[in-house]
Amino acid sequence: MSPNLTLNMVLDIAQQYKNKYELSGDISGNLERAIRFYNEFDKVNGAVWLVTVKIEINDFYAENEYTIVISDREASVKYIIDPNGHVYSPELKK
Numbered sequence: 001m002s003p004n005l006t007l008n009m010v011l012d013i014a015q016q017y018k019n020k021y022e023l024s025g026d027i028s029g030n031l032e033r034a035i036r037f038y039n040e041f042d043k044v045n046g047a048v049w050l051v052t053v054k055i056e057i058n059d060f061y062a063e064n065e066y067t068i069v070i071s072d073r074e075a076s077v078k079y080i081i082d083p084n085g086h087v088y089s090p091e092l093k094k
Contacts, residue, residue, distance in 0.1 A: 001039045001047055004072050007031045014051040014068045017077045021090040025053035025066065037072070043079075043087075047072040055083065 005013075014027060014035075028034040034052050041048040051068040058064075066088075067081040080088045 003037050003047060003049075005049065005070075005075055007035050009075070010035050010049045010051060010070055013070055013075060013077065014053075017068060018053070023053070023066075023080075023090070025055040027051060027053055041069065044069060044071055045073075048078070058083070 008031075011027065011031060017023070018025070018027075036050045036052075037047065038050065039047050041050070049070040049072060051070065052065050053068060054065050056064070062085065063083045066083050069078045069081065070076065071078050080090070082088045
């Protein structure tokens with residue numbers, strides 16, 4: 001399957017999302033390592049991009065990163081997988 005989005009487009013979507021919801025962390029400048037394309041992924045209809053965001057080590061987190069899940073078809077963030085492996089959607093938080 002051929003993706004609709006490019007690495008730079010995915011990076012831009014992820015950065016805009018991080019800024020909008022004031023999320024911490026950094027996306028590596030090595031885009032081939034930080035951003036991966038998959039033909040299918042859990043709970044998303046169609047292909048996705050997974051963007052790894054590195055964060056500071058914290059006693060409350062199992063990992064030092066979280067993942068932004070972006071729909072290739074919709075060119076938008078579907079949800080985040082937090083450092084403990086839980087699905088999180090800051091846009092739904094009220």
